Amino acid sequence: MQYSIEGGSLPVVILTLEPGEKIVSEVGGRTWAKGDITTETSSNGGAGKALGRMLTGESLFMSNYTANTHAEIAFTSSFPGRIVAWQLAPGQSIIAQKSAFLCATAGVELSVQVNKKLRAGAAGGEGFLMQRITGPGMVFLEIDGYCKEYDLQPGETIVCDTGVLAVMEETVTMDVQMVKGLKNKLLGGEGLFDTTLTGPGKVYLQTMSATGLAALLRPFIVTKK
Numbered sequence: 595m596q597y598s599i600e601g602g603s604l605p606v607v608i609l610t611l612e613p614g615e616k617i618v619s620e621v622g623g624r625t626w627a628k629g630d631i632t633t634e635t636s637s638n639g640g641a642g643k644a645l646g647r648m649l650t651g652e653s654l655f656m657s658n659y660t661a662n663t664h665a666e667i668a669f670t671s672s673f674p675g676r677i678v679a680w681q682l683a684p685g686q687s688i689i690a691q692k693s694a695f696l697c698a699t700a701g702v703e704l705s706v707q708v709n710k711k712l713r714a715g716a717a718g719g720e721g722f723l724m725q726r727i728t729g730p731g732m733v734f735l736e737i738d739g740y741c742k743e744y745d746l747q748p749g750e751t752i753v754c755d756t757g758v759l760a761v762m763e764e765t766v767t768m769d770v771q772m773v774k775g776l777k778n779k780l781l782g783g784e785g786l787f788d789t790t791l792t793g794p795g796k797v798y799l800q801t802m803s804a805t806g807l808a809a810l811l812r813p814f815i816v817t818k819k
Contacts, residue, residue, distance in 0.1 A: 595609060595610065595611055595612070595615050595699065595732070596609070596610040597609045597610065597679065597732075597734075599677050599679065601670075603674045603675065603676075604670075604671070604674055605670070605671050605675070605676060605677040605736075606625065606668050606669065606670040606671070606677075607668065607669050607670075607677050607679070607696065607697070607734050608666060608667075608668045609666065609667050609668070609669075609697075610664075610665075610666055611629075611631075611661035611664070611665045611666070611667065612661065612664060613661055613662060613663055613664065614660070614661065615660070615661050615699075615700075616658060616659065616660045616661075616699065616700035617658075617659045617667060617697055617698070617699060617700070618656055618657070618658055618659075618697060618698050618699070618700060618702065619656065619657050619659070619669060619696065619697035619698075620656060620657070620695065621635060621655050621656065621657050622657065623657060623669055623696065623697055624657065624659065624667055624668070624669060625668045625669055625670045626667075626668050627659070627665065627666065627667040627668070628665060628666040628667075629661065629662075629663050629664060629665025629666055630661070630662040630663045630665060631659050631660065631661055631662065631665050631667060632659070632660045632662060633657055633658070633659055634657070634658045634660070635655050635656070635657055635658070636655060636656060636658060637655055637656070658700070669696050669697045669734065671696070671736040672693075672736065673736065673738050674738070674739070674802075675736060675737050675738040675739050675740075675741065675800065675802070676736075676737045676740070676741040677696060677734055677735070677736055677737075678734070678735045678736075678737055678741065678761070678798060679732060679733075679734055680732070680733050680734075680735065680761075681729075681731075681732050682702065682727070682728065682729025682730060682731055682732070682733060683729055683730060684729055684730040685728065685729065685730075686728065686729045686730075687726050687727065687728040687729070687764045688726075688727050688733075688761055688762065688763055688764060689707050689724050689725065689726055689727075689761070689762050689763075689764055689766075689768075690724060690725045690727060690735055690760065690761045690762075691724060691725070691759065691760050691761070692723070692724065692725065693736075694725060694735045694736060694737070694760060694761060695725060695727060695733070695735060696734040696735060696736045697733075697734050698727070698731055698732060698733040698734065699731035699732045699733075700731065701729070701730050701731040702727060702728065702729060702730070702731040702732075702733050703727070703728045704725060704726070704727055704728075705725075705726045705728070706723055706724075706725070706726065707723070707724040707725060707726040708723060709723075709724065709768065726764075735760075735761055737760040737761070737798060737800045738760070738800045738801075738802050739800050739801035739802030740800070740801040740802075741760065741798055741799070741800055741801075742798070742799045742800075742801075743796060743797070743798050743799075744796070744797050744799070745793075745795075745796050746766065746791065746792070746793025746794060746795055746796070746797060747793050747794060748793055748794045749792065749793065750792070750793040750794075751790060751791065751792045751793070752790075752791050752797065752799075753788050753789070753790050753791075754788065754789050754791070754799060755788065755789065756770065756787050756788070756789050758789065758799050758800060758801075759789055759791065759797065759798075759799060759800075760798045760799060760800040761797070761798040762791065762795060762796065762797040762798070763794075763795030763796050763797075764795070765793075765794050765795035766791055766792065766793060766794070766795035766796075766797055767791070767792040768789065768790070768791055769789075769790045769792075770787050770788070770789055770790070771787065771788055771790055772787055
C-alpha cells in the first residue's frame, strides 16, 4: 500500500491498493474510490467492541474495503486540520481523542480507553472515554486545527488547556489538575483545569477542536423562542 496526504488545512489521504489489500473505516468513511473495490459492513470484533466504538464517538459498524484490482480510495477529514499517519508495531497502542480515527489497514483494532483517574475524565476536555488503537498496521488520524508534536522524555511534563490533547503514546501519563490560586480561577480566563502530560512518549496537540469552535460560535447563533 502507498499513500499521499494532500489538501493543506482541508486534508485528504489517498491510498493506492494492490489486489487483496484491505482498508477499514467507520461506516460511510470513504469519500471516493477508483477501481474495483468490494465493500463489506461488519461489527469487526463482535458486539462488545462495536459498543465500545460507539461510546467513543465512532459508528457501531465498520466498513471494510478490499481491492480486487489495482485501486485507489480516499478519506477526507471532517474538520479543518491535519491527517497524521502512524505505523503501529504488533501490540503497540496509542490513545486518541474521540472521533480521531479516520481509517486503517486490516489488523488494526479499536477499543475503549477508560481514564483511570476519574477527575481526569470528569473535568478534562479529553473525556473519561478515549480511543485505544492497537497494531499491527498503519492508522490514519484526523487532528483539528494546527498539530504540534512533542517527544517527551521520562519525567518531562507539558501542561495544556483541556481539549488540546489529540493523540499520545500509551506510555504517556495524563492527569487533570485544578488551576492554583483563587484569582487565577476566577479571573485568569484559562478555565478551572489544566491537562498535564508526563513522558516518556510522543504527544500530538491540536490548536482547535470542533467542540471548541462550537463554543466560540454559540453566542452569535440566534435561536427562535
